[in-house]
Amino acid sequence: MADSDTGGAEGVGAPAVRPPTDITRGRRPSTTREHIARQALDLFDRRGFDATTVDEIASAVGISRRTFFRYYDSKRDVVWGEFDAEMVRLRDQLMGAPRDEPMMEVLRRAVVATNRFGAGELDELRIRMGLISTVPALVAHSAVRYAEWCDVVADFVARRVGGSPKSLGPQTVARAALGAAMAAFACWARHDSDDLTGEVDRAFRLLATGFDEKPLRLWVTGDPQSSSSGS
Amino acid sequence: MADSDTGGAEGVGAPAVRPPTDITRGRRPSTTREHIARQALDLFDRRGFDATTVDEIASAVGISRRTFFRYYDSKRDVVWGEFDAEMVRLRDQLMGAPRDEPMMEVLRRAVVATNRFGAGELDELRIRMGLISTVPALVAHSAVRYAEWCDVVADFVARRVGGSPKSLGPQTVARAALGAAMAAFACWARHDSDDLTGEVDRAFRLLATGFDEKPLRLWVTGDPQSSSSGS
DNA sequence: TTCCATTTTGGCATTGAGTGCTATAAAGTC
């Protein structure tokens, strides 16, 4: 009550910062999540994630340690950035697909679509993905951050094949799909394949064939050091 | 430098405890990993993982906090128990399979085989699996603990289809397979399906068909509460 | 201008995990 509501069901990672409307009352925030993320990623990239303390990040941004934790719930969360927003897109993509399109095809196209990024974002994204797939603390945290992603996929699968989203079928599809996506991300972040969506597409095509060994063209693609082009 | 090495490349989870042979020199250990695990799991089960401090575990066992960390690298590692030993079995199963047997069939049988447990172990295993798949800190840690599992599978796949174990194909199979296994574990730990290997088998059969929607018999199995029969 | 409500910030204290160092206790050997 006593609140000029305008919707604003957006404050997932930003607790009190970023009010729903642009009313400017009270003290203005001294920084932004984006600014903090840029400074932090720069430190992570140069000194390493574990070797960078929250105090150093806060000091680089020009805020106190306590304020840092008002913008991000943890040091790890900085690396994920605005990941939550992408989940809405994934759900829309999955639920908006025609019923007669095969399930795994919908899934593949949805994941590919939600992972298209502009050329300007790719450098920072590669740093993020590289950290997520190599630093143990972040590899660990990814399981928690991607849990909601799994829920979205499991809901979609449950609608298609029936049963509860918690039952074996939907859960297996969701977690296997997550594995495929993470494999694509990690491979893209490792070497310099500039084609992130291509890697995702290939991973999901492999998944949808049940990893059949016969179509070798699906297997010999993303291997930069061995295959010398051709074939 | 200045270090009398004796080999001993076995100390993964048990740093100084448990020497390779049974020579009894020096002070004898005052407890065992198993004893600590039992006490800790009991506390986790009753009070919750996060609400249980290492001090409480140590006090329950009758050792000091510092000694606890000589038996386990972290509080989370207690829940995994002797997980490392199973990895050797998995590798043996995978590498010992005949070349003409289909890859995904070998994988399914290997994972099923390494997850057979005696009736006496199932109660504790369910507690472990329940914690691993529900407590956020453990869900997170699972990504790190299962990384080696993924490496074993990726090595196996790379031998079959060629290329580096780090390339997209093997990585995708490995991570998707891990997802399938985790889904089976979680479903088994949730409800009271006493058939753990059955769940694993079903998950890997789904995976090997590329999650084809048509064979409905694969999808409608593990769904205890809903499924009022009829579509 | 002064007071007030609102919102962000910063400092302080606290908890808890995890690590390094050192002294001590227990066991066998000479």
Add this chain to the structure above:
DNA sequence: GACTTTATAGCACTCAATGCCAAAATGGAA
């Protein structure tokens, strides 16, 4: 009994994360 080996306990320390409260900053109202 002296010596070596091994495990333990205790202490100090770092760092992430949280709760609490006072102070600062901003706009609006009296």
